[in-house]
Ligand code: B16
């Protein structure tokens with residue numbers, strides 16, 4: 001193991017609820033049923049894939065242009081909410097874990113579906129910390145496709161087999177396994193049968 005690739009939303013910082021609130025504004029406006037349970041299904045998916053999951057709850061059909069407008073409006077709501085993120089919003093234990101990995105000489109990267117990843121990293125003071133940032137701006141296929149993690153490995157110059165992934169989304173665990181990487185879970189991803197262990201298991205082998 002030479003490198004650890006971290007998912008961003010739900011692992012480094014808890015923006016998942018902010019995604020939920022931003023989508024909720026859209027679904028309320030469109031009178032589409034939406035709750036935390038549906039929101040769990042959106043973890044790790046791109047904005048476009050997220051909207052398709054949400055629209056499964058309605059009979060109403062939307063044109064490509066209407067979908068683009070909804071996605072843009074959702075992102076405006078989301079950007080307003082992440083404007084107040086700060087280093088205080090790092091999830092518990094993450095600063096210590098990141099410090100330990102660097103001290104031990106591991107490379108660290110981000111592997112996130114979010115196109116807002118650079119902005120979020122800037123807000124939480126970690127934009128210059130990672131050796132590579134692979135995010136929604138670099139990929140065509142989002143999780144469960146392995147592209148975002150393979151891109152991170154390529155950016156690091158480390159073979160996929162020498163990378164491990166930390167994820168909160170079941171689709172993220174699936175993506176890591178498809179990339180030939182070990183996958184460690186937090187939160188919702190602990191329910192994935194494909195995981196190699198929990199974040200605690202990873203910490204025990206460092
Ligand atoms: P954006 P991650 C993912 O981030 C989120 O889990 C997912 O809910 C979101 O739809 C996706 O980013 C795209 O985000 O709208 O900011 O481009 O968990 O892969 O870090």
Ligand code: MG
Pocket residue numbers: 007008009010011043044167168169172
């Ligand atoms: Mg996530």
